[in-house]
Amino acid sequence: MERTSETKPVTIVAIGAGNRTNKYLEYAIRNPDRLKLVGVAELNDIRRHAVASKFGLKPEECFADYERFFENPVPADAILIGTPENMHFEPCMKAIEAGYNVLLEKPIAQSLPECCRIAEAARRKGVIVGVCHVLRYHPYFIKIKEIVDSGQLGEIISISHLAAVGLDRTTHGFVRGMWRREEITNPMLISKCCHDIDFLLWLTEARCRKLSSFGSLRWFRAENAPKGSTPRCIDCPLEKECPYSAVDLYYNRRDWISNFDVPEGATLDEVILRQLRTGDYGRCVFRCDNDVVDHQIVSMEMENDVTISFSMDAFTLGDQRETHIRLTHGEIDGDERILRVRRFRGGEEQVYDFSGILGKPFHAGADLNLVEDFVDTISRREHRFRTSIGKSVESHRICFEAERSRLSGQTVILDQTR
Ligand SMILES: NC(=O)c1ccc[n+]([C@@H]2O[C@H](COP(=O)([O-])OP(=O)(O)OC[C@H]3O[C@@H](n4cnc5c(N)ncnc54)[C@H](O)[C@@H]3O)[C@@H](O)[C@H]2O)c1
Structure with a gap:
């Protein structure tokens, strides 16, 4: 494929240099000819200095926060936003307005109107906003999508999907840590499981018509x-x-x-x-200032009549995702380790073993594949990022509407004219 900037690496500035940003920047370390970090904005001195020294950044390329950066911006093709989610909307809007392409950590923002404003601004400025839905780049989830899309099992009728968040991740992140309060970050379904909803939309290639949701903070009180x-x-x-x-x-x-x-x-x-x-x-888990749920379910009816039941659960030892897809001519059943594919008539059961890559670094390479897709999108005219910002807004819409249903106790009918 022809590249528009074959000889030059794509240049990027990182806003927020914490856990996720460092995962994505590994791509630049491994592929210096394709991606170059040219600036960093990070509040935490230790993290800012670590990234600056790893990438040989000059003092004038380092900023103590994103506001300082936008006062005196470094030219670059793109900005990677890896700040906590209450700091996505503002830097993302500033980046778009300044004409940067954006690789944005999920969730997009803290409300549906904010998500829509980002999508609208990106469209108006003609820049790319890629949201980091890493499941779309993970070999196990790609295999499921390939099997569904091949048509060998017919059409999807229904899906049961479980996101086992796991006890350790829950107590660390959602009881004691950064995602414990809705007002600071987001309701847990949005923070943790917009990925899962994105995966379900990707599989069904349909929009949601109706949904209802239940859940609460039952135990960590x-x-x-x-x-x-x-x-x-x-x-x-x-x-x-x-x-x-x-x-x-x-x-x-x-x-x-x-x-x-x-x-x-x-x-x-x-x-x-x-x-x-x-x-x-x-802190003791019963004495934190947490208010996000510790279990939640969502039932969805899609516009092609597919029904989906989704459950997000803290009280499990494992933190895997389990998916059972029932199609007209067979079924698919997986837990991130083993994927079983059975036809109702004819043919042996097919078993795919992913246990060898389970827990492997960078989400089994998905983080790096995602960055590569973004780099290709910037540098190759004909390349399209795997998820459009419009599709990402759609999965966020479902999460925000599910929250509305959970709080009101009502089924929500989604606007089909959107
Ligand atoms: N895609 C995924 O699989 C995935 C997984 C985990 C987290 N996330 C998302 O990634 C985002 C970041 O999470 P994380 O775990 O990397 O958090 P983190 O706390 O490790 O990193 C965030 C960094 O942003 C910095 N920061 C805060 N305010 C800033 C400001 N004004 N200017 C510059 N820097 C600032 C913080 O100091 C911190 O180093 C969150 O939105 C989170 O939901 C995504």
């Missing part, structure tokens, strides 16, 4: 704190038996510690112990 428990796990006499212990998660098992920054001269042990003694992540 003050009234469920066991008698004798204390505000911090590190002091708690019940810690040794508690399945939600922060001491066990961070100190014993060393899980979910990648966003604990270790300043120069300090050790990881000291940082973890400081969190356990005084930080948000040392």
